[in-house]
Amino acid sequence: MKHYSPTDYVNWLEEYKVRQKAGLEARKIVASFSKRFFSEHVPCNGFSDIENLEGPEIFFEDELVCILNMEGRKALTWKYYAKKILYYLRQQKILNNLKAFLQQPDDYESYLEGAVYIDQYCNPLSDISLKDIQAQIDSIVELVCKTLRGINSRHPSLAFKAGESSMIMEIELQSQVLDAMNYVLYDQLKFKGNRMDYYNALNLYMHQVLIRRTGIPISMSLLYLTIARQLGVPLEPVNFPSHFLLRWCQGAEG
Template identity: 75%
Template sequence: MGLTDLPGELLELILCSGVLSAADIGRVSCTCRRLWETCQARGKVWRERFRRRWPSLLKYYSQTDNVNWLKEYKARHNAGLETRRIVASFSKRFFSEHVPCDGFSDIETLGCPGHFFEDELMSILNMEGRKCLTWKYYAKKILYFLRQQNILKNLKAYLEQPGDQLSFLEGAVLIDQYCNPLSDICLTSVQAQVDDITDKVRKVLRTKNPRHPSLAPKAGEVLIVSDVEFQRQVLDAMNCVLYEQLKYKGNEMDYYNSLNSFIHQVLIRRTGIPISLSVLYLTIARQLGVRLEPVNFPSHFLLRWCQGKEGSTDIFDYVYIDAFGKGKQLTVKECEYLIGHHVTEEFYGVVTSKEVLQRMVGNLLNLGKRFWTSCSMSKRWIHPSMGQ
């Protein structure tokens, strides 16, 4: 029995094995009509070859798409060759400034999909050993630039939306992505973690009040709990889950660590600063139907919970929630005790999602200034005999 006499499924299994290279499959397909049909461009053989070579790229394709896998394989292969050529051609003159003005012009005009180019850059970064350190250096610089450019486009589109439609969590994720472009951070993953916490809150809530309206949200409907007592039950359940079960807390020991400002790190480390914990707290509360609002309080970001008429301008109609302080509920006077001095009424007012983002960015900029100031101060105290 010859190779072409084998059943189609067995023949495909042989050709899909890791023993044959792409060049081997190309040669096999040229031998006869039977093998040419088995190795057709849109078939299983080339799809498997693509998957084995670049497994991380399959997420960009749908199972229902009629993909020309041979064409995609060639495009990705050529993109890899072009990427390596560009990385090898870079020199230090491109990085004399923070962002080069013309160093990436040849990259931005490439004809291949952007994820092909990024995938090749990641493969360069993941090379083993100390070889190609120069390539790794430039590949990292290029990848930073490309991803931050894409994130800036997403951030611009986000800010162009109407203010009442902006998600605080999405804004926090965009800032996180921009500051950590090489990390695998996506809104879907972060939202899934927040949803998991929300489900835990519902379980606690169910033990307290099985008929609570937050337990049965209708699909596609924005959940709103109007009764103050029902809202209080939600907040109590949230405090139980976040601070007692999951042990979230304000990072008092290492307050100025930049990780406290990144929402994905807050979820991993379960600690943060007032504004990052407030974004998490507010997001969970709103998913459960309780509308909390952000308050740009000086030195300590807070949330407010309305106890009077909705939309009231009287600051005494609100209870102020300190997410950094384990969800403690404060009066106006207690807010002032928190920071140690009196403030005017304007600081108790609600702020927009854009203003929340501005404060988060401002915090990160201040952390950068603090770091460089401490570095320069430490250099001043180094004795000349000790070097630098």
Template identity: 60%
Template structure:
């Protein structure tokens, strides 16, 4: 069809598809088109647009159409539906980054995505060549990703398309694409986490923090905050349906009730929590993963929602988020061996532990007294452990759990878990000498980024009071191999 409209049998090249035809049509173009397709141009513009948005035309056909005459070129306007359809038809996975009401230059978006794909393939080719020749991933090459000038989601989309190709002969390219994608997403997530921690305390949403940890530990998974929030909304709707059957005038059913508006009446709060417990633990069958307690998946909020199992802290994050949306204010408690939530039964802000009951999300939402909490863990606990903790402290405990899991076994998966959990911990507490040393030892053991290990150890030396360690900075100009040998004996053997 497009070839007959243009009067040519030639198929436009990829470069032509990435250019907008700006030249004026010749006087005979419209006459030739009318002869080939009588009545076509008499159709309304909306109808022509629908025809050109049909599933049988690709971007080369659209370029041919735009070269035919001014009328069809106007129908294929850069901000119209034709190029939008072409963009999403060729790269459907990027639709999630756009809104239905977006008014963009879709032709420019198409060209940018096309060029970003070429750039991503070039970077992968460079990495693949160096991997084959030098048997290593070029760490310095990651800097090119920051200066490519293209939207990150376009580069990531091209890398994903490389990973998803079924060609079994491109294993090196797939390996490099995976490593690059891993690096890009983790760098973006760690920047978001640092920005998150710099917000005022009252603006640090505990669910968002848990999702950031999840994203950093699972960079190749499609873990997005909006998807997690959609799951939360689904559970919340079910709770409200159940609650409305019990009390149709309950304040939790009001759209205004939520994090900014809490219910004051204790009986009404109890009704909301009873409804939450019924839906979450009876209907949806969420539960603590007793059988596989030390599985890292229990700490990732997206896996908790999929598997409906978790550990005390991950279930508490879910429970607290839902309770807040119902207008019930709960606070996280860093209880030893078993993370809890506390629910105030007296005046808000009371410091007496008897003013609270403690909600065990791992135990199906059961409410316990302070004494019952001690009986549950089998030891006496001082009052300081019953105090509410900040969002940062909750995230620290989540990362600490992953860190301990990474130390448990000497397997490749454990090393990776140990590595990402150390990265997260140091993002929150960058001056922790103990964790800086552990990270340096781990990197040295794995044989990755020796330059980074060197810098890590120098940073550690600067943070340590030992004068002998500070003296090591004087040898910064020595060959890296000699310094690394010394560091090995000092940190690992010594």
């Protein structure tokens, strides 16, 4: 039901018919894969039938998920190819979104959105969305604001509304935000760098960084930068050789 708006009229009978047709088409294609391909990998041109699908793609994906969730060890061959097809469908959609994102003008900067697209592409079967990750970050921002209120109850960042793009120019006020952030992230929530398992791919994915509260410089920096910008502190990423750093932009006073 998450694909429907509560304010839109839906002819549920027609919607059911479309869903059933998409389900039959999905099963037909999965069955054809098991007959046509015998090697471990499906060639790129093997997905040509999928690119010409009729009807909503979400219904086709839903049927593939149903196949993957079939009980026990039934239909293992179908499950194998259903997973391959689902990977292809979702990665193509994410790749198109990422290409559109990269074509945005230079003044449109959302490092978090780009990080989420990469996360989604590498984990196409996981339920990852910018909305959910932003909500988790907003929860951290609320904790920072609570701490900041104890430092300076009249701090201008406390008046910022969600989605606002405002910057604080006074260095002392910026420093107060960073102090509150450091306390919440590293003392209260125990975020830390993963020195013991640095090259684990999970360190790169934003949804995993938020769950495990550990990461590597680039993912931890993107999280820190996103929170700081929401609270009006201008930080900039620096692609240093062999490292990814953040720069505190203190302007003329710096």
